Every structure is written in C-alpha cells, then in structure tokens.
Amino acid sequence: MAERLAKFTSAMDRLYEFDREPVSPDKFQSGGKFAGLFAGEHVAATEFVIGAFFVLHGVTVRDLLLGLLFGNLLAVLSWTLICAPIAVRTRLTLYWYLRKIAGPGVTLIYNIANALLYGILAGAMISVSATAVGLLFGIRVPGLDAVLPTSAGWVAIVFVFGAAFTTMAILGFEKLSRFAEVCSPWIFAIFVAAAVAVLPKLGVERNLGNLWRVLSTKVWNGVAVAGQEKFGFRHILFFAWFCNLAMHVGLSDMALFRYARKWTYGLYTAFGMYPGHMLAWICSGIMVAAIGRQMDPGRMAFEAAGAAGIGAVVLAGWTTANPTLYRAGLALQAITPNWPRWRITLLAGAATTVLACFPVFFLKLLDYVAIYGLVLMPVGAIVFTEHWMFPLLGIEQLRAEKRGWAFNWAVLAVWLGTLAVCFLLPIHLYFKWLPGWFIAAGSYTGLTAIQEGRQRSGRRGPVAGGEAPTATGEGR
C-alpha cells in the first residue's frame, strides 16, 4: 500500500514539477494581464443557465441587483484578502503548498476529488451545448425535475458533443486554442445582444420608459415557477459569493496569483465578476423570460439571436469544457502512471460524456456549484489557518514536509469532519460553507495544538515555532 502510494505521489509530483519552485520576480505579470485573464474566464456556458434559474426561482429585480452587486464584491474581496496574499507570500501553487502542509497522500485525495468535480462541471457544459443543437433536430430539453436521460435523441446528441469536445481536447490544435481565445469577448457580446433583442418581445418601449416596470413584472417578478424554491436577496448574495468558492476561499487561484506583483491584484477579479457574473446573468434572465420561463438555453439563445445565439451556446460550452477536461485529465494522470496524455483525456472525456447524459447535473447546476465549493472549502480554511494563525499561536508549520508524513491525519480528519458537520447543519445549502469555514479553521487549529502539546510533553523539548514561509524569506 505504502509503495503504491509512493508510486502515485511521485507520478503526481512529476506532473506538477514545472510549478515546483516559487515564481521568480522576472516572471511576474502586469495588472492588465490579470484583468484580461479574469474577463475571459468568467463568461461560460453555465452563465446561460445560472441567470435563467434566478428568474425561475422567483427573485425580485431589487434582490437580484443588490445580491449580485454585493455578492460579487464579497467574491472579489475574498480573492484579494484571502487568496492573493498567500499566493504572493509563498509564490507557490495550492498543490505544492498543500503538499507541505498535508502530505502527498492528502494532496492525492484532493486531486482526485478535484478531478471528479471538474468532470461533472464539464458534463454540465456539454449538456448546455447539447440543448442548442437538440433544438435543430427537435429533441426536447428534459424537464426541470428530470434526473435520468429522457430520450434516445438526447443521449445521442450528448454523445456527439462529448465525442467532439474530447477529440478536440486530445488533438489540442494550436489554431483551435487560438480560436478559443477569441471566443470570450464575442460570447459576452452575444449575451448583451440577445438580451437587447428580446426587449421588444417583453414589451419594453423604444424610449426605455417602462423598462423597470417590465423587468420587475415580466422578468424578475418575485414569483417562482412550480416546483422551484423561492429565492431572496440572501440566496443571490451567497450564490454570487460562493460561485467560485474553490478558486478564492478554496485557494485554487494561488496558481494564478503567484505571478502577481502585489496582493492587491486580487481586485482585478472584478473584471471577471461584474461582466460575467452580473451582466451575463442579468442577460440570460431576460432571455428566459422572453421564452415563457422555460429552462432551454438553446431555444433561449436561438429565439433571441438566431444562428449566432446557437453558436454562442455551443462555443461557450466548448471553450469552458475543453480546459475543464484538460484539468480533470491532469488530476487523474497521477493515478494512471505511464498512461499517455491522450488516453487519460479520453478516459476523462468518456466519463464526462456519460455524466452529461444525466440532465440532473445541469438542471441542478446551482446546487452543484454550491456542493463543489463546499467540498473543497475546508482545504482552503486549513491552508489559511496554517499560513496566518499558526505563526501567531506559536504552532509549528509545515509539519508534513518537515517530518516526511504521507498523510497529515489532522488535515484529513478536519476536511471530512467539516463536511459531515456541514451536511448536518440545519440551514440552506447555500449558507453552509460559511460556518463550515470557521469550523474547519477552529478544529484544525485545536487539533494541531493538541497534537503538538502531546508531542512536546512526550519529548520534553521545545518545538520550533514558525514564521510564515515566503518565497523571498521576507514577510509582507
């Protein structure tokens, strides 16, 4: 078992070898690069679904606007105050920093969990794209309560898309990736164009005099459709905040911010949040209202923008499923040593395609996004605590690395324990992660302090306290 684990972890280390050393100052990137990166990253196929679901959940226009405004602000601040400072101080990816804290065994588990979650997300994107082409062949989108595939036609179209996306991910043509680069601004433009185009259908006058009245009575009218839970300001605020929880509070974006000159570069995430997670969601809400509040992203875009709308849904799915498949493949590569990249991508693509056949993943996308963030959140809380709190409390840092542990059992216990407690918490799924973060941080600190106290009394000797590790050896 130990030999097998060592084999897996050394294979995983080789994959991330390129990122092993802290980023050197000559590789730091400008703020403009960060703004461009975030602006392009947050306009995805899922935006067609998320904004539309807010309408179906009976949000009022006031709750929507305030919730998105402040929720996205909290997300930007989470990147700026939680993720970017740790990344800038360590100049490491989460993978390597977590390895020092939790040991290679826990990092392997984290990677596998990440691969599974990425796979489901890519599956949801394939499903969304399938709704666009299904429309051309008269294949109906499964109903809101559907869990299993509803027709052979749906399965066939998902398989065609899954096969196409996987093939493109395997081939990885340079020209295709260049084409994908130019998709983001256009997809965003189509969101705006489609929303503007359906305004006359909703009854908006040319002088926009009745715009607010139409939006508050025909789009976000505060009435949930049958079978959907009623959402208010708190739901929207929390959703906008946790939508990228794994990236900010979960610290995945340390991989990006280790290239930032300053921690304040976290503020550049606003260039992704406000166009992608505010304007695009508003646009998809307007689009779904124009087709009688039916969750059918393909029809929504086609009726609003014609063939260009169909293209936007397909390309938004492809451009986001492609890197997601790549990341899932990379994470899986650790447990499939010596497999060529194409075979792993094929495996990830096949699994993702099978998942995409189940409409539940895109029809319950809001809940899935919440679960995705919740599952990875405790790891972010543990790393945050180890980085900032342990030096203040005089607890030794990076014990897994210093003592050569494969598993830091305290990390694993806190991670799983936090998820168990969150599951039992009698509050809405969207709000569970916040108390969960404090539970993870508190219990990890307590457990490690107890462990250290025992070791100290056992050894009767002092244990080195820790200064937060930094790339340059200096604190900020």
Next chain:
Amino acid sequence: MKILLAFFSILSLGLCLAAPVLFFLGILPEARFKLALLLASLGWFFLATAWASYRKKKPS
C-alpha cells in the same frame, strides 16, 4: 497589418452590439438583425483569429 486586423476585429464586435440596438429601435427588421449579427460574428472570428495569430508570430 496588425493594426488593420485589430481595427476590423473590433469593428465586427461593435456591429454585433449595434445590430440588436438597431432592431430594438425598429430600424432593422428581425430577419435582417439576425443575419447582420451572424455576419458580424463570422467577421469577428475570422479577423480576431488572424489578429491573435499575428500577435503570436510577431510580438511587439
């Protein structure tokens, strides 16, 4: 060349946004708006991909 590609790419994207505004204002009928949006979109992909390729080949 790079400047021309950049200019016409951005122009195409601008047309993608202008077409629905013209439709909303009643200047363009629906069929023409959708055709204009499609053509402007194709223009964007053709020109912006060439622009991106040019930038990769000749970094300035």
